[in-house]
Amino acid sequence: MTSLDTTLNVFVVSTPLQLISCAEARRYYGCSAAESLLVIARPDNSETESQLALLSTALGWQDVETIHLKKSSFYLHLGGVARSLAHRPIKRMFIGNKASWIHEVFYRGFDAEELVFVDDGLATVKYYHAIHNEGLASRVSKGKARLLSAMGIRLHRVVPEVVSFFTFFPLPCTDKITTVIHDFPVFRETFRTREHVSSALPPLIGFLGQPFGGGIRLQRLKLQIEHVLERHPDSRIVYFMHRKEVRAELDSLLWGLPVEVRQAGRPIEVEVALSGEKYTAFYSFASTALFTLKKMFPYINVYQIDDEALGAQVPYYEEIVSMFQSAGVEATTL
Template sequence: MNLFFVTTPLQYICAKEAKMYYQTLGNILVVKVSNNESERVGSQQLIDLIDDSDWDEVIYIRRSLTIPFVINKIRKNYPVVDGFFVSDYVGWYASVFLKNLSFNRYIYIDDGVMTVFQYNSHIKNQLMEVKEKKLYNLWLRVNGLKSIKFVGGHGNVEIFTMFDIDSNIHTVNRNRFSILRGMMSHNIYDGSAPVAFIGDGGVSDATIPESEYMDALNELSANNKGIVYFPHRTESASLTEKVLSVNNLSYYTPSSPIEMEVIKKSLKFSKVLGFGSTALYTLSILDEALPVEFIKINAENYYTKRLAELKLHFERQFNSDAN
């Protein structure tokens, strides 16, 4: 039996790709659905993507307190899990499953661009960090499970990723989105189509200053015939109001992740721009002819330094894949 644990739409897309790539048999999908209002859109997109017929069993976790019952049910029916597929190397929920299940293989699947950061900061050196939840730990022990104080530090991990990660420590297999590319019936790139701007979830004084964010949008508006703006699913109402005031901009609210939206609606773009969205990677894989551009931020802080790191990684990967 193979267990797949997902919490976001992209994780689910990557889980399906992993299931096909590894040709797994006996597949159980565990879905952690967030009840936070800020994640409502993403949770609904995740639920809408899931086709129960693709899995032997689908288990939804809507309340964290039910996690012990799910794990104990799995342990009772499957003393040893063949493959455990999960994102977020230092995630608390993932660590609860990892510590309380016996498994033969642990396969890390993408959680967007976090893969690049988590590989460099934790996976490569098998680092741990403290993430203790005392009340939850008490609840785990009451239900016969091991509690969690440290997350990460897993040595025996394979990586299934869209990113070009060079490692002589871990087995790395590339996710080329075979399922998504098999669904494509058109080319995304069209030189006469509008520019696509992928919104970012990190707009604040401590990350991407709103003033720089809006300056970038206004500059694009002045220099292009048309912009299709895709908001991040956590975008604030106040930012939306300002974005809507930009000239020459079409505000597109997708009903599904942008990768699925592009396929289902046969969307075309002359270029895709953003500050560091995972969609810059995924769309470039779906259509290698599509120009992709990372927008530079002048502000210097931890977040923008990571975006700069991401830009360099993309340029290296793009050049590598082209050769």
């Protein structure tokens, strides 16, 4: 770890989008490599780990001290990190997931001059409203608190009355939250996302998978795919799996339909930038990537499928749809 006298900026992430957001925040707040610490906190599966590794290299985290808190040795290493940070001056604490008890350990367990929440997909909108409705309610159970205490981690910090959001969503400042809104300058510079020469390969229509929807998910998903096929009867449709989706389940659902299922192996934004393929349009019900793709690749047509049955399950659905449209995402009704 860097010198005990060095003031740190600590970045806590568990997903690819959180890491992309932290790369943008690191540039915006002027955090040098020597004064930064990246904590990759218990990513949920090997696909997530692989995508985080790719982004760490591409977005310039190589020279930043990085701590990997993996599932297999999480508690063992968490105690060591806590002891190392206990007496370090921390200027800013950048948190990827407000609702995760793992991330909460960092923003309640260590004193920092400023607390900044970076984007965690559409959940960011939910977090934003939750802070206004209930404050920063703790997600750490009494049992977890006792375990943490035995490890020498005391959740003592009083969260400030006003916190910061570093976000690409158009969320206004309020008496509880200050917002800094960005449009991915680091990502766009790194991957050169301006429109490039047309590929010799036939153009594609992309569909962005999502893992939520409960018991009606698969039924609604098939209807959404059929809707896209009706709109593009002569086009090649590629279904991009979310990293939490199951391939066998999708193969069974889409059997007989002219749709190719892919797990890109890298975030969809990186896939679009580096694959060399030309995309005519992207579709999804409410994937965060509808927003990020339109921000990063404004020349691509991006469509949000307005599905009333699924929309009833999504908090702040009308507000989210409005934000999609403000970014140039078009709506198509199922």
